[in-house]
Amino acid sequence: MTASGARVLAHPSLAEIRVEHVLHALADPIRLRIVRQMAVASDGLTCSHFVLPVAKSTLTHHFRVLRESGVIHQIYRGTAKMNELRGDDLEKLFPGLLDGVLRAADHEAARLAGS
Amino acid sequence: MTASGARVLAHPSLAEIRVEHVLHALADPIRLRIVRQMAVASDGLTCSHFVLPVAKSTLTHHFRVLRESGVIHQIYRGTAKMNELRGDDLEKLFPGLLDGVLRAADHEAARLAGS
Numbered sequence: 001m002t003a004s005g006a007r008v009l010a011h012p013s014l015a016e017i018r019v020e021h022v023l024h025a026l027a028d029p030i031r032l033r034i035v036r037q038m039a040v041a042s043d044g045l046t047c048s049h050f051v052l053p054v055a056k057s058t059l060t061h062h063f064r065v066l067r068e069s070g071v072i073h074q075i076y077r078g079t080a081k082m083n084e085l086r087g088d089d090l091e092k093l094f095p096g097l098l099d100g101v102l103r104a105a106d107h108e109a110a111r112l113a114g115s
Numbered sequence: 116m117t118a119s120g121a122r123v124l125a126h127p128s129l130a131e132i133r134v135e136h137v138l139h140a141l142a143d144p145i146r147l148r149i150v151r152q153m154a155v156a157s158d159g160l161t162c163s164h165f166v167l168p169v170a171k172s173t174l175t176h177h178f179r180v181l182r183e184s185g186v187i188h189q190i191y192r193g194t195a196k197m198n199e200l201r202g203d204d205l206e207k208l209f210p211g212l213l214d215g216v217l218r219a220a221d222h223e224a225a226r227l228a229g230s
Contacts, residue, residue: 019219023142029135094222100215104134107209 007076009067017070017093025069026101030054031062035071035085039102044075044082071098122191124182132185132208140184141216145169146177150186150200154217159190159197186213 026032030052038045047063054062063083066072073084090098141147145167153160162178169177178198181187188199205213 019216019223020142020144020147022219023138023147023216027135027138027142032135032138093226094215094219096211096215097219100209100211101134101138104137104209104212108134111208 009074009076009081011067011073012070014070014089014093017089019094019097021069022071022090022094022097025066025071028062028065030059031066032101032105034062034066034083036102036105038072038083038085039087039098044084046077046080046082048080124189124191124196126182126188127185129185129204129208132204134209134212136184137186137205137209137212140180140186143177143180145174146181147216147220149177149181149198151217151220153187153198153200154202154213159199161192161195161197163195 026035033052034050037050047059050059052059063072063074063081066083067074070086070089073086074081076082085098087098141150148167149165152165162174165174167174178187178189178196181198182189185201185204188201189196191197200213202213
């Protein structure tokens, strides 16, 4: 690909984001782990930052689902993709939703670790 | 079926409920509509109470997903199934999660109705 436009990834606008798609994106355990890591990161993270028990192609798929549902923003920086949560956008659309899901995931992780 | 035990439906215990399964159950637009209706009902609702644009067998499937994920409680009353949200159980496990999802769904419904 030589056209620079080809390397810009498509993201839903605020008006296009749907709560069902956001919940579907967050309902997968691997995607939820990715989102939890992003939520505590102070900066964008490359895909290769995430060490998860899935194939690289599967991980790419998970990032695409997160991007297409409006949960994350992805931009190319050189050949790497940088990933950031769309926390402000989601908060504007669905106040408290992402925090509620992250808190629930934290509760569950603590509960399972303790059992 | 003559044994009364055969008509008791299986429900996950609190310890068996997983946030991923709850989110998956809520991520479907039809199931989310069912849950929103239950959330404002003062009492249990029969399956036939819900008038939704899906086949009866599909609706039965949706109720099963909601029950098996821990979102609703179903009991037989005669030949009808009565459905109730497990709001208290979910609040105990994942404080604020269900309310956050319901609020997000309300926001979205208002937004889409206004556009």
